[in-house]
Amino acid sequence: MFEEIITFVRSLYGEGYIPLHEPKFIGNEKAYVNECIDSTFISSVGKFVDKFEQMICEQTGSKYAVATVNGTAALHVCLILADVKANDEVLTQALTFVATANAVTYVGAHCVFIDSCSNNLGLCPDDLKSFLKTHAEIGHDGFCYNKKTKRRIKACIPMHVFGHPVKLDEIIEICSNYNIDVIEDAAESLGSLYKGKATGTIAPLGALSFNGNKIVTSGGGGAILIQDEKLAKKAKHLTTTAKVPHRWEFFHDEIAFNYRLPNLNAALLCAQLEMLEKFLLNKKETSNLYKKFFLQKDIKFLECSEDSESNYWLNAVMFKNNKDQQEFLQLSNNSGVMTRPIWKLMSDLPAFKNCQKTELLNAKIFESTVVNLPSSVRL
Ligand SMILES: Cc1ncc(COP(=O)(O)O)c(C=O)c1O
The missing domain is CATH 3.40.640.10 (Type I PLP-dependent aspartate aminotransferase-like (Major domain))
Structure with a gap:
C-alpha cells in the first residue's frame, strides 16, 4: 500500500528526488x-x-x-x-x-x-x-x-x-x-x-x-x-x-x-x-488528484471545510495510527520522496512546556498520524 502511494507521487512529479514544496520561477x-x-x-x-x-x-x-x-x-x-x-x-x-x-x-x-x-x-x-x-x-x-x-x-x-x-x-x-x-x-x-x-x-x-x-x-x-x-x-x-x-x-x-x-x-x-492565480489552479488540480487516489485507498485525505476554499498549499493525509505514519515516513524519505510529519505540539517543546493548555485531544491525534506529501506547483 505505501509503495502504491510512492508510485502515485512519482506519477505526479516524475523520477529523481521529489521535494515537499519547491519554488517555481517561470515568470518575470x-x-x-x-x-x-x-x-x-x-x-x-x-x-x-x-x-x-x-x-x-x-x-x-x-x-x-x-x-x-x-x-x-x-x-x-x-x-x-x-x-x-x-x-x-x-x-x-x-x-x-x-x-x-x-x-x-x-x-x-x-x-x-x-x-x-x-x-x-x-x-x-x-x-x-x-x-x-x-x-x-x-x-x-x-x-x-x-x-x-x-x-x-x-x-x-x-x-x-x-x-x-x-x-x-x-x-x-x-x-x-x-x-x-x-x-x-x-x-x-x-x-x-x-x-x-x-x-x-x-x-x-x-x-x-x-x-x-x-x-x-x-x-x-x-x-x-x-x-x-x-x-x-x-x-x-x-x-x-x-x-x-x-x-x-x-x-x-x-x-x-x-x-x-x-x-x-x-x-x-x-x-x-x-503567477499566483495559475499556481492556485494548478495546486487545486494536484489536490483533486490526491483526493481521488486516497478515496480509493481508504486513507483520509485532509480537506478544508465546505464554507472555504483552500490554496492547497500542502497536501496531507491522516494514517490510521502512529505506526503507519512512521513506516510511511521512513519508506518515502528512503525512496527519495520528501514527506514530513505535522509539527510537534507547541506544548511539548521546552520553551512552551509550562504554558496552560486544554486537553488537545484532536491535536494529539493529528500529531501522531498526519503526513505531508509533495505539493509543489506542477508547471
Ligand atoms: C504558520 C506559520 N506561521 C508563521 C510562519 C513564519 O513565517 P517566516 O518563515 O516567513 O518567518 C510560518 C512559516 O514559515 C508558518 O508556517
Whole structure:
C-alpha cells in the first residue's frame, strides 16, 4: 500500500528526488530582479516594495499591507499593534509552526494552547469557548483575565493550517464576547478564501509569509494585512526603525525594528504574485488528484471545510495510527520522496512546556498520524 502511494507521487512529479514544496520561477522573476539590480535600489527603498504592497492589497482585498522581512516579523508587529504587553496571555493552537508561539514570546507574553478542529486542523472554536467559559472573566477595566493565572488574555491567533481556513466567524464572535483581539496567522494561506473573503483580511490583523516553501516566495519575506489606517501607519513606522520622515535627518521617535522587506526580495515577489492565480489552479488540480487516489485507498485525505476554499498549499493525509505514519515516513524519505510529519505540539517543546493548555485531544491525534506529501506547483 505505501509503495502504491510512492508510485502515485512519482506519477505526479516524475523520477529523481521529489521535494515537499519547491519554488517555481517561470515568470518575470529574473527580469524584475535584474531591473532592481540595475537601478541599485536593492535595499529598503524602491518601487518594488510599494508595488508589492499594492499587489497584495489587490490580491487579498486588504485595505492596507505592510511588507516585512518575514512572516515571523509580521506576527511580532501584529502583536504590538494589538497592544499585547509583557505578561499578557495569547490564545493560540498547540498544533502550529513554532513561529506563531515564538512571536508571542517576543512581546513577553505567554501562550495558552487550544485544541485543533477535527476537520480543518485549525483552532477549534468549541474548545476555545469552553476554555474561556471555565477560565476567563471580564475585569473592571473591561479586559479579559485568566482566573487561574490572573493575567490579561489580550489576543487570540488562529492559524490556517496548510492553507485550510479556520472557522473564523465563530472564533471572532467568541473573542469579541471576551474583548480579545484576533490576529490571523495566514502565513500558509495566501489565496485561500473563507466565506469568499481572503484569509488574513477577516480579522483586523493578519500575517503572511513568503518563505521559500510557501505558495509564492521572495526567499524570505512577509506582510502584515491591516484594515485600519492608523494601525497601518503605525506598522510602517515600527517596521522602518521608527524614523520620522525627513529628507536628511535621522530622528527616530521610539525603539522599533528593521523589519522592512528589501526591494530585491520584493522584485522577486512581484513576479511571483503575477503567477499566483495559475499556481492556485494548478495546486487545486494536484489536490483533486490526491483526493481521488486516497478515496480509493481508504486513507483520509485532509480537506478544508465546505464554507472555504483552500490554496492547497500542502497536501496531507491522516494514517490510521502512529505506526503507519512512521513506516510511511521512513519508506518515502528512503525512496527519495520528501514527506514530513505535522509539527510537534507547541506544548511539548521546552520553551512552551509550562504554558496552560486544554486537553488537545484532536491535536494529539493529528500529531501522531498526519503526513505531508509533495505539493509543489506542477508547471
Ligand atoms: C504558520 C506559520 N506561521 C508563521 C510562519 C513564519 O513565517 P517566516 O518563515 O516567513 O518567518 C510560518 C512559516 O514559515 C508558518 O508556517
